[in-house]
Amino acid sequence: MRKTLIAGNWKMHGNVASIESLVNGIKSQLDSSWQSDILVCPPSIYVDRTVQLIKGSSIKVGGQNLSQQEQGAFTGEISGDMLADLGAEYVLVGHSERRSLYHESNELVAEKFAKALEKGLTPVLCVGETLEQRENDTTMDVVKGQIDAVIDFYQDKTAGLEKLGQGVIAYEPVWAIGTGVTASPEQAQEVHAAIRHYLAEMNTGVAEEIQILYGGSMKAANAEELLAQNDIDGGLIGGASLKADEFIAICKIAG
């Protein structure tokens, strides 16, 4: 039975005061009977503070990105060790904004995925197609390519699949991110099921167990329908995760 994961990606938003009020707002409304995991991914500079703020609650903290490098002369980069050192448990890799704005290739994202695992962090591999790719009917080719790169990073396919299975996948259609246009529950479920089917052809255990989150304009008003789909195991939420009441409403639906 896959556990639901509700994750907030705060992107480059917030300051000390707003993050304090956001975390306290979420914390104060948590219900200990909820079965889902709750994760927040602040900007890296606020990871430390967020970890302090969530203390005493079940909320987990993740980074939004990490370097594929171990350490050294890489000005401006954040290593997996640093995130883990501060108490982060997860890290996003390959968010579409990183892929498009910072030219992160599938291969680079695979390196980051591997580095995260090596450091004891759970990588959340973000995958998804642009509107043009969807219109050209290449959604699954794109998504498979993004997943294959992670598997192929390892010596053999069996090891690669096992490593992939230690992470989380987030399907985030680029056309639905920050646009207010959500994939319909059917559209999202179709891709989630296709991802699971693709993995099942290679390793049924990994396919059954891996959490596949949906991301792209998810909010309290559409979360119920999306989370009701068989292959949607949670959400990766941007804008709606910046408001405590809205985020908590989604967590409550996930229950």
Ligand SMILES: O=C(CO)COP(=O)(O)O
């Ligand atoms: O990119 C996202 C989460 O990583 C989704 O962002 P929005 O929820 O703002 O569309």
